[in-house]
Amino acid sequence: MEATITLHVDGYRRELTVDTRTTLLDALRDRLGEYSPKKGCDHGQCGACTVLADGRRILSCLALAVAQDGAHVTTAAGLAQGGGGPHRVTRAFLEHDAYQCGYCTPGQICSAVGALSELEAGMPSHATDHPDAPVRTTDAEIRERMSGNLCRCGAYPAIVAAVREAAQ
């Protein structure tokens, strides 16, 4: 079965017809040729496919494309070419060499942007002392919130440094 949907990808309106079994990740990659989000597991276990959908970070391999009809999707490509230059998180990743092979990186960057807005909104995490306590941007908070994004190259210390810097 097929369905026609609209996605706004990095500011561009894209209309496409997809098999209803198609995930948002495959729609972006295989249908639209938007290869910035990566496929590391296709099962919501690695974070490589993380994008921002209407401002929130989601795993695009766990989202069906048809369910995202009308969504505004931002990928790391969109973050890298914002009007005012690359996003501060993107810049911080470059500065800290927070990647090696780069395959987890677009997902890490989208996830970091999402995590920083969650922090700003005061959403607690497992690393927060108490659900009612004010949330502070500590390394422990960053590590916890970035733990859905695996990096086999082991760039975590640099990723934390980059996110910490971008948070300031």
Add this chain to the structure above:
Amino acid sequence: MSTTSPAGAVGRPLPRTEGEAKVAGHAPYAYEQPVRDPVYLHPVLSTVARGRVVAVETAEAQERPGVRVVLTHENAERLARTGDREFAVLQEPVIAFRGQIVAAVVAETPEEARYAASLVRVQERAEEHDVVLTQGHPRLYRPGEEAAPGADSEQGEPDAELERAEVVLDRTYRTPMEHNNPMEPHTSIALWEDSGQGHLTLYDSTQGPHTVRETLSGVFGLDPGQVRVVSPHVGGGFGSKGSPHAHNVLAVVAARALPGHGVKFALTRQQTFSLVGHRSPTIQRLRLGADRDGRLRAVVHDSEEHTSTVKEFAEQSAVCSRTMYAAPHRRSTHRLTALDVPIPFWMRAPGECPGMYASESAMDELAHELDMDPIELRERNEPERDPQSGRPWSDRSLLRCLREGAERFGWHGRDRRPRARREGDWWVGTGVAAAFYPHVVIPGSQARIEYASGCYTLRIGAADIGTGARTVLGQIAADALEVPVERVRVEIGDSSLPQASVAGGSSGTSSWGSAVVAAARAFTEEHGAAPGEGARAAATTPEETVAEDHAVYSFGAHFAEAWVNDDTGEVRVPRMYGLFSVGRVINPRTVRSQLIGGMVMGLSMALHEHSVVDERRGLVVNQDLAQYHVAANADVAGVQAEWLEQSDTRATPMGSRGAGEIGIVGTAAAVANAAHHATGVRVRELPLTPDRFLVETGP
């Protein structure tokens, strides 16, 4: 060469050439290359560990809309060369392991390919299988020269000496089966064009485009000139992409059945657990005989591992004991047993990594036994020459790494007694382990330099799997040409470029860089400092790159602090510090990332990694990233890597040695030693899961 000039590019922490493309996600990995008329391949894998394919029913799959071809052993093309059985894909109805390719569907969309693959009915006849490596397995044998050159080695009379020694330590350590799990699963796009002799283009996620070209042209009986392998960006490999595997052959078989279509084949994460290699489990017995004052008299290291029935591969775990410490009497052996398991292959520091876990754990146990500081024990056993070859060391800086590392980590004043420090619910301890890695230069790489419009273009078919090769080779070329690095362009990742060896064995920068230096020298000799438009020169990695008369190794020291929870047994490692001797560091930024990355993978090995085999069904049951744990961000806290400022021109003309693997060598031992120091519990089997610490400890 001018690499020592302070104005040079070598030694500067330049950002990665492809950095901006990578953070945007624009750097194209294999699957992301544009191709005409793409079609999608999905394989069908065996579900028994040993047996035969009795029948394959494909009708239902074939009838699905968009299905272009269903491949089985009955209709797949006969391959030209199948001496290497790993590549004999769909050639006969024999099943040698669970997860082997037994059929495949190619369809117009990935969803349809996957669904149709589920409709292929493969009737299998199971035969009795054996997938479990046990100690003293009845079918152990000594591996052949090709898999393990010099599988056994012996000096002096180790047995007699063990009898005589004042202190004897006899311990067995186990490491589990592990999987590389690069974040980019193995992917190929194969395009076969029929015109003329035919031509194959393969976009491939590989550590060596030329290796893939050479292997596949042989398998398909093609001239290497008919094959082009392209891989500008690779999402990690850690050894598993160091050779083509069965999936590459399958992609090409499909492409040749569908000329003109780009056949896209991305392995699922699950499929990578049986098709692209793994680290064999090891059972290692270490026997150390020493004097009361800690001088080793005998070292015996025996390692048992598995291999597959398809192809022999030996994890050479005991090799480290031939080099690490002085002892007049020593022996090391490797024994394999061929099980009905997928084919093991390289995983970061194959051999050295599990071997040094065992040997550095044993050294820690011996130090404990002698009530001696573990660094002091290593000081007492420092060999003046390489015990294996008798050659002088090119640069053995192990003791410097240990001593200076101890300073920087804050080792001194450590209370040696285990279970001596407690913070709240946590037992706290520190551990140390040595690291080493042989220096490898693979001959035969070629570099070409061409000058046009003020720019020097360096071409070499090397692979950048996240190492920084593209950046680093530019730095080497710039200094060797004595030009600013901004004027050097680097092209890599394509077999149509000059021949390059595989990115493996920490040999990449050393091998390719030596060719680059030679090419730059040839260029300058021919064209001087003011070359004309179109000036070019090429050169090959010189045979005599590494000083023959010296033993050339990298060394390092790992320090770790472990916290073990008294109630739950959970192990946390808030602090890791590594000090390494890797010769000259060409790019501090990328080398630091590599060393830290190795240490993080070593921590992951220590605490998490374990491919659990179901002995009844013959499969790895935790074959995904939710169940096969690799270290996540919150598992990793303070990890620091530093190095000694050195230069080793006996190793390479750049003065550098490899840095890709040494970070993972010894790391797990440092963590395990720290956990022992914290708790008094000596765990001799990885990973250090909580249950292992929930045992009664003696007084």
